[in-house]
Amino acid sequence: MKIVISLLLIVLTAVANEVIKFGAAVSFSGKYAKEGELLKKGYDLWKETVNKQGGIKIGSKRYKVEIVYYDDQSDPKTTAKLVEKLITEDGIKFILGPYGSAQVFAAAGIVEKYKALMVQGGGASSRIYKQGYKHIFGVFNTAKDYGKNLIEFASLLKPKPQTVAILYEKDIFSEEAAQGAKEQAKKRGMKVVLFEGYPRGTQDLSSLMLKIRIKKPDIVIGAGHYRDSLLVIKQLKQFRINPHFLGLTVGPPLPDFVKALGEDAEHVFGVVQWSPALRYKDPLFGNTAGYVRAFKEKYGEIPEYHSAGGTAAALVFQLALERAGDTDIEKVRKELLKMKVETFYGIISFDETGKVTTKPMAVIQIQKGKPVTVYPVREAKPVYPKPQWK
Amino acid sequence: MDLVPQLLLEALLLGGFYAFMAIGFSLVWGVLGILNLAYGSFLIVGAYIAYILYNRAGVDPLLSLPFVFAVGFTVGFLLQKFLLGKLSEREPFMILIMTFGIDMFLSHLVNLIFGADIRSIDVPYAEGSFILGNLIISKVKLITFIISLFLTFALFIFLKVSWTGRAIRAVALDIEGAKLVGINPLMIFSITMGIGTGVAMAAGNLFGVLQGFNPFEGGPITVRAFLISIIGGLGRIESALVGGLFLGVLEVFISFNLGESWKMFASLFLMVVILILKPRGLFGGKYYG
Numbered sequence: 001m002k003i004v005i006s007l008l009l010i011v012l013t014a015v016a017n018e019v020i021k022f023g024a025a026v027s028f029s030g031k032y033a034k035e036g037e038l039l040k041k042g043y044d045l046w047k048e049t050v051n052k053q054g055g056i057k058i059g060s061k062r063y064k065v066e067i068v069y070y071d072d073q074s075d076p077k078t079t080a081k082l083v084e085k086l087i088t089e090d091g092i093k094f095i096l097g098p099y100g101s102a103q104v105f106a107a108a109g110i111v112e113k114y115k116a117l118m119v120q121g122g123g124a125s126s127r128i129y130k131q132g133y134k135h136i137f138g139v140f141n142t143a144k145d146y147g148k149n150l151i152e153f154a155s156l157l158k159p160k161p162q163t164v165a166i167l168y169e170k171d172i173f174s175e176e177a178a179q180g181a182k183e184q185a186k187k188r189g190m191k192v193v194l195f196e197g198y199p200r201g202t203q204d205l206s207s208l209m210l211k212i213r214i215k216k217p218d219i220v221i222g223a224g225h226y227r228d229s230l231l232v233i234k235q236l237k238q239f240r241i242n243p244h245f246l247g248l249t250v251g252p253p254l255p256d257f258v259k260a261l262g263e264d265a266e267h268v269f270g271v272v273q274w275s276p277a278l279r280y281k282d283p284l285f286g287n288t289a290g291y292v293r294a295f296k297e298k299y300g301e302i303p304e305y306h307s308a309g310g311t312a313a314a315l316v317f318q319l320a321l322e323r324a325g326d327t328d329i330e331k332v333r334k335e336l337l338k339m340k341v342e343t344f345y346g347i348i349s350f351d352e353t354g355k356v357t358t359k360p361m362a363v364i365q366i367q368k369g370k371p372v373t374v375y376p377v378r379e380a381k382p383v384y385p386k387p388q389w390k
Numbered sequence: 391m392d393l394v395p396q397l398l399l400e401a402l403l404l405g406g407f408y409a410f411m412a413i414g415f416s417l418v419w420g421v422l423g424i425l426n427l428a429y430g431s432f433l434i435v436g437a438y439i440a441y442i443l444y445n446r447a448g449v450d451p452l453l454s455l456p457f458v459f460a461v462g463f464t465v466g467f468l469l470q471k472f473l474l475g476k477l478s479e480r481e482p483f484m485i486l487i488m489t490f491g492i493d494m495f496l497s498h499l500v501n502l503i504f505g506a507d508i509r510s511i512d513v514p515y516a517e518g519s520f521i522l523g524n525l526i527i528s529k530v531k532l533i534t535f536i537i538s539l540f541l542t543f544a545l546f547i548f549l550k551v552s553w554t555g556r557a558i559r560a561v562a563l564d565i566e567g568a569k570l571v572g573i574n575p576l577m578i579f580s581i582t583m584g585i586g587t588g589v590a591m592a593a594g595n596l597f598g599v600l601q602g603f604n605p606f607e608g609g610p611i612t613v614r615a616f617l618i619s620i621i622g623g624l625g626r627i628e629s630a631l632v633g634g635l636f637l638g639v640l641e642v643f644i645s646f647n648l649g650e651s652w653k654m655f656a657s658l659f660l661m662v663v664i665l666i667l668k669p670r671g672l673f674g675g676k677y678y679g
Contacts, residue, residue, distance in 0.1 A: 029505030031604075073506050170651065198650035203508070203601040206400055206528075207646035210393060213526075227508050231602070238519050238528050 020056060020063035020327070022314070023070075023086035024096040025107065026122075030074025031201075034226050034256055035306050036099045039122050042310025043067055043096055045298055046318075049284060056318050059325040072098055076106035083110045093117060093329060094321075096314055099306070100225075101125035101143065101173035108136045117329050119317045119336070121309025124273075125172040129353040135329070137336050137354040139312045139345065140273050141361050143173045147181025147223060149271045150247035153363040153375045154219055155188040157384045161218035161245055165194035167208055167232070168223035177249045178223040185219075193217050205231060209239040219245040226251045233264055237389045244385035245269065253304045253364055253371045265366045267386045269374075273305040274312075274345055275362040277373040282344035284315055291344040304371070312345035396525055397642050403531040405638025407596060408618055409631040410538035413545060414589030415615035416633075420624035421562045421582045423482075424474065427489040429615050430608030431496035432587050436462060436594025437511075437603050438500055444511050451511050451599050452537065459592040466587025470580040493608060500605035510602040534596045541592065545585075546627045558582055610654065617661050623671025636672075 024043060027036030047065045055062040068090055072079040079098050086092045087110065095111050097104050097120020104123025111118040112133045119137045126142040147166075154161055164185045168178035175197065185192050193215040196208060212220060220243040222232040229251030236246070251257045252270025276292045285291040291311070295303040303311075320335040321327065340349035346359035363375040365382055374382040415429045426432075436458050443449040443457070469492075477484050516530035549555035560568040561578045568575055597603060597611075614637065622633025637657065644656045664672060 030507060033505065033507050075506075196649055199654075201508075201604075202650055203510075203603070205650070207397075207642060208650065210396060210400075210646065214393065227602070234517070238517070238530075239526055240519060240521070 018055075018061055018063050019066050020058070020094070020321075021066045021068060021090070021092050022094045022096050022317070023068045023083070023090060023092035025070045025072040025079050025082035025086065025098050025103075027074040027099055027103065028069075028071040030072075031225065031227060032074040032100050032103070034254060035122070035250075036072075036074070038254070038304065038306035039099045039310040040069065041295075041299055042121070042303070042307035042312075043314055045295055045303075045307070046284075046311045046314040048298065049294060050318060053284075056321055058321050058327060067096065068092060072103060074100070074103070076100075076102040079103040080106040080110050083107045084114075087111070087114045087116050093327070094317060096120070096310070096317070097122045097138070099123075101128065102171055104128055104138070105172065108133055111135055115329060117317075117332060119313040119320075121273075121311075121313035122306070123173070125176055126355075127172055127176075129355040133354065135333065135354075137313075137316070137350055137356075139316060139348060139356050139359070140309055141359060142355065143176035144180030144183075145361050146177040146249045146271045147179065147221060148184045149361045149363055149375075150221060150249075150269060151181050151184040151188065151190070151219070153269070154245050154247065155184075155190065156375075157245070157382065161190065163191045163193045163215070163217040164219040164221060165212050165215055165217035165243075166192060166196075166221045166223065167194070167205070167212070168197045169202075169225065169228050170197040170199055174223040174225070174228075174249065178221070181221045181223065181247075190219070203231065205235050206239075209235050209241065212236075213239050213241050217243055219243055219247065222246075222248045224249065226254060226257070229257065230260055233261055233268065237264055240389065242386070242388045246386055247271070252366055254306070255301060255304070258366060258369045263390055265369070267366060267383050269363060269365050269382075270371065272362050272364055272371075272373075273359075274308040275305070275364060275373040275377070276302055277377050277379050278344075278346065278362070280344055280346060281342050282315075283319065283341070285344050288344040308345055312343055312348070315343055315345075316341075316348055392524075393646075397646055398639070399525055399527065400531075401639040401642040402635065403528075403535045403638075404642060405631075405635035406535040406542075407531075407538045407593075407600065407634070408614065408637050409634025410542045410589070411593040411597070411611070412615040412618035412622075412634060413542060413627060413630045414586035414593070415612075416619035416622070416624050416630055417558075417589070418583055418586035419619055421558055422470075422579050424485055424489065424583075425616070426586065427486065427612055428492035428496060428608075429489075429586075429590050430611030430613075431493045431500075432462065432465075432590040432608075433594035433597060433611050434603060434605060434608045435496055435500060436591030437598035438504060438509070438594075439591065440595040440598050441509055441511050444513070451513060451595055452533075455537070455592055455595050458595045459588040462588035462591030463584040465584075465591075467580045467584035469587070470583035471576075474583065475576060475579060493612070497605050497608055504605065506604055506606070508602045508604045509598075511598040513599060516599060530600060534600050537596060538593075541589075542627060542631065545589070549627065554578075554581060613654075613658070613661075617657055619671070620661055620664055621672050629671070633671075 055064045070082040093116045095118040099122035101123040121139045124140040124143045168174045229248040247269040253272050258265045320332045323335040324331040349358050364371040372380040440451045443454045520527045557573045618633035622629035645653045
């Protein structure tokens with residue numbers, strides 16, 4: 001018996017030395033460096049957990065996971081170049097998505113061209129799914145849901161807000177998020193008093209602020225990324241604009257948001273793809289709480305949705321590979337399309353365009369320096385109307 | 391609530407900074423005949439120096455101004471003496487290409503060291519605003535405006551009164567005449583380039599306090615400096631003030647009425663129109679006389 005076991009072990013370790021490579025071009029510098037780093041944390045936690053359990057079991061073999069990273073410098077053109085390098089030079093067929101809609105969009109074109117396969121948890125623009133691509137899957141709700149959820153939640157508050165000002169960065173994600181907010185506001189009988197975009201990279205929004213200042217809206221929605229959110233808050237405060245409800249699409253759930261803004265971050269609403277407060281079962285981590293524990297153990301902090309999106313994308317990839325029992329792209333792709341699975345991240349299944357269809361979003365608010373979930377699960381009572389800037 | 395006074399105030403505050411920011415560019419252009427395409431990148435380098443000084447050594451960005459200016463002066467002086475000056479002996483057009491090269495070199499060097507992240511110098515006392523009747527005045531804009539005006543005035547006095555300043559104007563007006571009275575034009579060229587680059591970096595120091603920046607912000611700044619020099623003409627320091635205010639008003643009103651996205655378009659359109667109709671600038675002549 002002992003001999004059999006040791007033989008088995010030898011065989012297992014020998015087999016487990018086989019390696020399956022994933023590739024990712026993620027932003028480690030530039031505008032999306034923060035989000036990119038979080039995404040990488042999610043990927044790395046998945047890799048470590050899977051490898052600890054012996055690797056991915058494909059057919060009869062076990063494969064250790066390796067991830068090859070490149071820094072796309074937050075530039076979509078660079079993303080495309082690097083993904084091409086991953087596929088053609090490094091010979092990697094399985095691509096983990098970059099961060100940012102524009103980056104994912106750029107990567108998607110390349111992945112499709114070479115018939116590789118990408119699962120991504122970093123791009124939320126619906127445009128990604130409108131190209132007829134067959135090899136791109138995403139675990140993020142699309143951008144419109146960001147704006148939609150914020151307004152939907154705001155409309156349930158008492159006294160009900162009546163007027164909305166929406167400002168957005170002109171990129172594909174933020175424009176859609178703003179559009180989603182606008183549509184929802186109209187549907188809920190609110191008046192959109194301002195709807196205006198500004199070019200990417202703008203660092204001064206003074207004239208927009210002046211416009212908001214005379215309109216005195218109940219709700220201000222800022223659709224942009226992390227840097228935009230900091231800018232919007234700084235300038236709202238500078239111009240002494242005090243909306244009852246301030247919602248930002250990206251930023252509030254990030255730990256650095258509170259670090260950078262301190263007191264000013266207080267009571268800002270944000271929307272998240274995922275919240276640690278959710279309760280789901282999971283094949284790799286046990287359940288959502290198990291994922292949170294594993295993350296905390298490795299990084300010493302509570303995961304937020306950018307990291308979770310990365311882990312979820314990689315996990316889904318793993319499940320599809322295991323179910324296919326083969327590394328053939330076509331077989332794995334078919335498994336992804338068929339899949340309906342409960343993970344720590346929510347229930348995941350894809351429509352024929354590769355977009356996740358069964359996952360909800362959550363609204364959070366910064367309270368005492370921490371993001372707490374206020375909708376649809378209620379960890380704490382939302383503070384509304386928002387107190388004035390100090 | 392009538393917003394025109396508020397917009398004019400914003401334009402004034404912005405224009406004051408623009409005027410100072412563009413002086414280095416127009417001075418070098420007027421005296422040396424060099425279109426310094428690296429100007430914006432030098433400005434950004436100044437912003438990063440102030441950023442390091444503030445974040446690593448805790449030096450207040452307003453106190454680091456003289457230091458940043460001195461660094462800029464040294465760099466500009468040496469650049470002219472050992473590189474651009476040598477080039478101009480052979481093929482003046484090459485200088486333009488060279489400044490373009492320096493621009494790329496600087497922006498990529500900064501990117502290499504700091505990455506492409508947007509940085510900002512956040513001094514606590516510059517946050518917030520004053521209320522004056524119906525007007526709201528941002529502290530940071532007011533501070534940079536006052537400093538810009540002060541430095542502009544200081545440069546004005548320097549050019550009018552000091553021997554070197556007068557020598558600079560003499561060289562700009564008539565280089566042969568300047569030689570006859572014992573001025574060494576090569577030395578004056580180096581000094582002027584030094585002052586120009588010093589102003590660029592000092593303006594960068596202020597720019598960093600005023601708003602966020604990244605390594606590749608230099609391009610649009612060079613365009614603005616060019617625009618201000620064109621609008622005001624290369625005549626005098628007063629011309630830069632006129633040009634700066636003009637651009638300030640234009641940017642603020644365009645961005646308020648048509649949207650932020652139209653700002654650069656409108657500015658560049660105006661530049662083309664002015665170049666066609668009044669190539670020597672709307673106000674003022676050609677030289678620092």
